[in-house]
Amino acid sequence: MTGPVPELEDRAVTCAERLCEADRVLLTSHIDADGLTSAAIAAQALERASIPFETVFKKQLDDQAIADIAATDYDTVLFTDFGSGQLDIIGAHEDAGDFTPVIADHHQPADRETEYHLNPLLFGINGASELSGAGASYVLARALAEVSDNEPDPSVAADGGTVTASGTANARADNRDLAALAVVGAVGDMQASGGELHGANAKIVAEGVDAGVLETGKDLALYGKQTRPLPKLLEYATDVHIPGISNDENGALRFLDGLDLELKRDGEWRRWSGLTNEEKQTVASALVRRAVSSGVPAKKIEGLVSTAYVLPEEPAGTELRDASEFSTLLNATARYERADVGLGVCLGDRDGALERARKLLRNHRRNLSEGIDLVTREGVTHEDNVQWFHAGDRIRETIVGIVAGMAMGNEGISRSKPIIAFAEKRAERESATANRSDDVPAADEEIKVSARGTHSLVRKGLDLSAVMGQASRAVDGDGGGHDVAAGATIPKGNEDEFIERADEIVGDQLS
Template sequence: MAGPVPELEDRARECAERLCAADRVLLASHIDADGLTSAAIAAQALERAAIPFETVFEKQLDEDAIAAIAATDYDTVLFTDFGSGQLDVIGKYEDAGDFTPIIADHHQPADRDTEYHLNPLLVGINGASELSGAGASYVLARALADVSDSSPAAATDGGAVADPAGTTARADNRDLAALAVVGAVGDMQAAGGELHGANEAIVAEGVEAGVLETGKDLALYGKQTRPLPKLLEYATDVHIPGVSNDTNGALRFLDGLDLELKRDGEWRRWADLSGEEKQTVASALVRKAVSSGVPAAKIDELVGTAYVLSEEPVGTELRDASEFSTLLNATARYERADVGLGVCLGNRDGALERARQLLADHRRNLSNGIDLVTREGTTEEAHVQWFDAGDEIRETIVGIVAGMAMGNQGISRSKPIIAFAAKNDDELKVSARGTHSLVRQGLDLSVVMGEASRAVGGDGGGHDVAAGATIPSEQKGGFVKHADELVGEQLS
């Protein structure tokens, strides 16, 4: 059975065969939206293949975390959404016979390889924009369904069968494509409003499996859950004067439309509108943008590709890939990866309600953090800008805050932004964010974070547009100097 990414087929099959040969597996994954969906995909694939497993999450796969994994009595460890960048450390334990690593990741690999290594970068596919960690897990899940004698693949037509957990599954695991798309969107891979590269093949499989719907739609966050006035007021990626960040302006704009925008005294949501009603609102919004002098290129960004999880209820966060990923991030950033995993695995009672509570807290913390950074501003170097949040912004969300603050008053989008936050008494968490425009000019924050952190006794990595590191607290100045020089070289 051909997989969604032919270039990775052989590697995926080798990894799947090794998993099937294991008595049991320790599944270790990252805690962000991409990591949670990676773990959920792998967990369901392992369960359907009747492979016993246990799941653990790590905020950072450092030497201590890997040592703890090695100290368990698991002989086979499946790493999802991390592991490639830590292969130099993992390799020491592999050589010592502590465990056999199987890696499904998309981050820049360390200078070492291992036998069971599934990573798009190894076959020339961009791991920052064309395949996420969840995508790599999905490729593995598809191969696992194919090689496992005990998976639901006993249904030879690839149709729907009964999953061991009692849910509806597909024999070929294509139903897991929806989670892979949530992971990719959560990993900011929908550049220009849509997914590209190998991600497109996964989308196609999800559509074919009946778990995804796609189409052009208004590219605003909150189309499933926000009342229409709030949807427009909070839509700031494309700033429309008189509507964006303007409560009364958004209300006036909607009142001027000849549509039934309230029912039973309540504002309707975008998801409640008919196709014709959506077209009316979108056309009026474009006209408002044009009349307000918004550049044509920015107006084009008002429309993008929507990724809808067709089996989820209309009007919930789970229906929209972007809202789903934000919900997952809210669980992970507050040390409740178990809640996020529960939601991914179909827990629509306790886990979903707890996730919504965490999301409300997350939004409040993000808003406070963005206000703080905008008010205090950044320190500008020749090629980067930075701020130190100390302990006023959680180290798990400081990178999100930095990215969302870019473009606010006094915070440039023409320079990468570096954020510091206290990790503990001795270390700083460093998060860096750029723009896709800067990446096209040569920016690679994965290299910057990795080299600058190691130069001052820390470690780091990530993607070209977003990366992170941990450094000794007293080395902040030296780190900024190295990072500024590296960015200057990349963009010169």
């Protein structure tokens, strides 16, 4: 069997064989949408291979977090969506015999190698745009299905039904049904540049479509097509700003009232997902005409259409049906110390976990809105090559990077410079089973740094992973990530020196 990414297959099989040799495994993962889907994919693959495991989540894989992992009695540790950038620390514990690491990650590796290391960057595949952490976990899951001695019932299909007489492939038996989660992770990791997934991600999409767990097609590139009433869908559509509609509640209503369509049923606004194809075409055409007449550049107008990734087995009109909305729902869980809730949703809990996730999502949206308003109102400080703000304790460190990215383009906040955000770092208190942590006081010693850029800046040479890594280490911190989005932790009081160094590095990259 050839895996979805042939370049990674041999290494994936090696990692899978090591996991199958383990008596039990400690699975540890990051907390964002990519990390949660990575953990969910790995958890289901381990369970199907009859490998006992326990799951923990970490906001940051620093020295203390790795030491805590080493202090457990697990001999085998599977790291998903992080671990590559901390290989020097992990390797020291491996050398000491504390545990054997198996890593499925896509971040820039540290200058150290280990035998069971699955990372696209090691094989010439871009980990920032072609394969996410969830994608790496999916490649590993496919290999686990291949090497495991455990044989799932071949009569069981991906949806829990039976295989049809036509010989439909058993997607659950070879873990292809997990492709949907891999796509949710990639979309959540902002890898759908230009409106669609590319490279190795596209191969995973193809497997998901073949398995019946994904559907794709061109659609309006607006967030909330499944859940937002039409006026709100258009009002909040700011990626492509359309004068008189975007950020204009009355304008969006007037636009819709001018269309010859049934836009309400039983007194309620319809949602995009409930429109017929003909109705969607009517709205989309009118939007394009308005954009053209308002002077929106042609290149921006092209951005109104993108590839939609739909999970057909999920109910229409819910967050879970659309990969983008699903990823946002997941981001709203672990960033508020409820990784267990996000994992539960990924694993199919459609009762308690989903309702808790929706409550967290409402809170998340409110916090994002307040954070964006704060940054826009108070403004940012412009250096020669970067812009920055310090949120202190007014924006949670787990969402300050999202706020920074969403604020770009607002009044006084440029999209032609990367933005750097500081926030006070909260002390982390976790349990081994990822149970909810109570609020704890902010740590006085450390500052969380988040940086966001644009794909246009990346094409010009921006690499925020290098910026965060080099600038943080210059002030006795540490950091890394991707070219378009990265983060760091630095000692409190070193923010000015960090900005000075980061500004120099960005200047060199973009010169």
